[in-house]
Amino acid sequence: MTRRTLAVVSAGLSQPSSTRLLADQLAAATRDELVRRGSEVELHVVDLREYAHDVVNNMLTGFAPAALREVIDTVTGADGLIAVTPIFSASYNGLFKSFFDVLDSESLVDRPVLIGATGGTARHSLALEHAVRPMFAYLRSVVVPTAVFAAPEDWADGTADGALRARIRRAAGELADQIERRPPATGPADPFALTTDFLQMLGRGDGEPVN
Numbered sequence: 001m002t003r004r005t006l007a008v009v010s011a012g013l014s015q016p017s018s019t020r021l022l023a024d025q026l027a028a029a030t031r032d033e034l035v036r037r038g039s040e041v042e043l044h045v046v047d048l049r050e051y052a053h054d055v056v057n058n059m060l061t062g063f064a065p066a067a068l069r070e071v072i073d074t075v076t077g078a079d080g081l082i083a084v085t086p087i088f089s090a091s092y093n094g095l096f097k098s099f100f101d102v103l104d105s106e107s108l109v110d111r112p113v114l115i116g117a118t119g120g121t122a123r124h125s126l127a128l129e130h131a132v133r134p135m136f137a138y139l140r141s142v143v144v145p146t147a148v149f150a151a152p153e154d155w156a157d158g159t160a161d162g163a164l165r166a167r168i169r170r171a172a173g174e175l176a177d178q179i180e181r182r183p184p185a186t187g188p189a190d191p192f193a194l195t196t197d198f199l200q201m202l203g204r205g206d207g208e209p210v211n
């Protein structure tokens with residue numbers, strides 16, 4: 001059985017948060033889909049509001065405090081990412097953008113990503129397409145075709161209504177497809193890993209022992 005890790009990032013600020021609610025439902029649907037296809041799934045849910053101060057400190061100093069470092073490693077080392085933001089002023093909120101700003105810009109290359117957003121009005125659903133998707137395009141991630149937006153009228157007593165449930169299922173299937181096409185993740189890339197063979201660094205690329 002293949003073991004897969006799924007990182008879920010929610011940038012909701014309220015408590016309770018509709019963004020977190022959407023993130024949880026996307027995570028559950030993706031996990032169920034991967035399990036149905038024979039994988040074992042480990043979920044890591046990150047509420048960014050808990051790391052807001054650390055994210056700002058990272059932006060100011062260039063270094064991630066230990067707790068944030070752990071979160072960054074979890075997100076960049078996962079097989080797939082679900083990233084959900086509330087829409088503020090017709091775009092992602094500042095916390096969501098700041099978190100992805102502090103990641104190494106190479107750390108999510110080729111990573112399957114499902115994007116989602118919540119908003120006060122369905123009129124702003126295309127913010128996912130004009131703001132969130134291009135940000136992941138810059139990071140060279142692979143964003144699945146279905147992006148999931150939830151407006152207040154999509155929730156019936158805290159549960160997704162039929163149309164929202166269908167979009168969640170479709171997006172989860174697309175994310176599972178992308179994850180399955182790749183070998184299991186081996187964790188975050190080592191920023192200090194040698195990019196050149198040690199012998200080549202010594203000027204001996206032939207493998208002969210160095211005297």
Ligand SMILES: Cc1cc2nc3c(=O)[nH]c(=O)nc-3n(C[C@H](O)[C@H](O)[C@H](O)COP(=O)(O)O)c2cc1C
Nearest residue numbers: 012013014017018019086087088089090119120121
């Ligand atoms: C500062 C601010 C700006 C907002 N701007 C928008 C907006 O432009 N479009 C929109 O649809 N909703 C907007 N909203 C509403 C939030 O996106 C919506 O309430 C969201 O679901 C909140 O998520 P949460 O419950 O996870 O905090 C805004 C809310 C705040 C606080």
